[in-house]
Amino acid sequence: MLVIEGVQTFYGAVHALKGVDLKVGTGEIVALIGANGAGKSTLLMTICGNPKPRYGRILFDGDDIVGIPTHLLVRRGLAHAPEGRRIFPRMSVVENLRLGAVAADPAHFSSDLERVFGLFPRLKERRDQRGGTLSGGEQQMLAIARALMSRPRVLLLDEPSLGLAPLVVKQIFAIIEEINKRDGVTVLLVEQNAFHALRLAHRGYVLVNGQIAMTGTGQDLLANEQIRSAYLEGGHGR
């Protein structure tokens, strides 16, 4: 569904991605793990068109999407919940969700709203509260819910566990799994929390210094000694 071939991205002179190949099949959850500065977020942002890759192709549904502006990608069914949540702080929860639905048919709004409220009952309780007054976990739920409002076929999630309590992280990952299983949304998940991400994912990629160092099923990667020592030691339950 989403195929990335030989993508190289530069920030000025900095070579951030040095030829990345990655595939996300329909209905899969794919986790992309790696240390700080490995280029995980850069890859997600490159998929979204900002920055543009200097070399390589990005295929979505078989079409090359390099050069298509970010806002049009959403209309094709590629939603991005950016790093740091980026909810609209002065708007209410419902308004945030309404803005998530700008790319979708307005006729679906009510039913979609019920659907995401079904996934996130907490948001329903807080529907008239301003986004900025929500807790970190609730904000992350809102960010994911907002991305879902555009009825994506592929959901790109950038560090959904960032800065959240372990219990909340568990909740969020359970919901991601549900979105994938129940609604058939394909998920590309960028995470530093490798343990949770790999347990959830069908397949995983390990990004080191802008290159894919390793790939395999989530279980394989979890069992891998190198990965255990590099990313997982002491990381259980984090």
Added chain:
Amino acid sequence: MNAVARVKDAALAALVAAVLALPLLGFATIDTGGPLGISTRFDYVAYAALAVFVGRLVFMALVDLWRERQMDSAREAAHDPGKPDRMAQIGKLADRWLLPLMIGFAIVLPFLPFADRTVVDLATVVLIYVMLGWGLNIVVGLAGLLDLGYVAFYAVGAYSYALLQMHFGFGFWEALPLAGLFAAFFGVLLGFPVLRLRGDYLAIVTLGFGEIVRIILLNWQKVTGGPAGISGIQRPSFFGFPFSADPPAGKTAFHDLLGIEYSSIHRIIFLYYLILLLALITSLFTARIRRLPVGRAWEALREDEIACKALGINPTNTKLTAFAIGAMFGGFAGCFFATRQGFISPESFTFIESAVILAIVVLGGMGSQAGIVLAATLLTLLPEIAREFALFRMLAFGMAMVLIMVWRPQGLLAHREPTIKLKPKGAS
């Protein structure tokens, strides 16, 4: 702060005052018959320094007292988190009740006993600023694009009407939509180069844009009349019935139409209602568009541009429409201004006008309609009232602005009404 720190602080302030006072108060020129002589008045410098010393001591003591009380109320609020900000509550009530109240008052104003020519005239000026404030609020308050050159669109509207009327004989109602259209076009013209800019950088470019328009008006003598401006602009008529004691042949004057005595105040009142109508249209439009996708996109853009893109909002179109529509209302206001004054020149469209309009939006509380009315009233009436102390007018103006910003940095009535309300049981 302990006593020593306080005295130190006050002494520093006194030193600054003394340095400033030395050239300003310390020397005076005296007429010695021949060349100018200079007398020294160092005692004045000492008085100034002393006054500042004492003043600073008292001021800092008051500030500390006030801070303590703030801390107390913050502590109280921490115990009782359900209690929302009092002024925000007032802002909420204000948008619901104050605005209709103000509109009601504005409608009956010309018939109140104290409403003579001066009052209605002054109210018209206030309403022009209310309308400009509401127009700029679309750009600054909703879309979050800091525009320091708003007066340019006001000027474009005014000159559009003046020129259309002069060369093609357009009437006010025919020229009004065109003036708005031209201004909107200029809004897009400004919007394109600044698409990538935000915050301070955007402010600088818009400031420059305002000046460019003014300087073009000043120098393009052939078309705009240069510094002399355009005079003899047609005064408005009541839908074809002129306000005049002896109307031109074949036309019925307004007072004959109604069968009342001619009075020069009819036109003043008509102008007043005209701007009231235009301002109300602006207000209604703003309230309405906030609930439409484009209005929501403006507000989202103000909150977070990256999130907007990620959600499928086209930032280019969103910014351009904000500039265009904000400019359009500026153009309408300018068109009205031209017909009211009968004379326009670049003098009326200087940077200080932009600054005042922006001050109205910021002081009023970005996004609050009632707040903008309050601020516009305050900022236009204050200079009028303070006219008696002409020397201190700007001083008082500045002081009032500083005080409001210290007391309420978010504006007088900052409050944002959500654009969607679900039914209580979540039935929606």
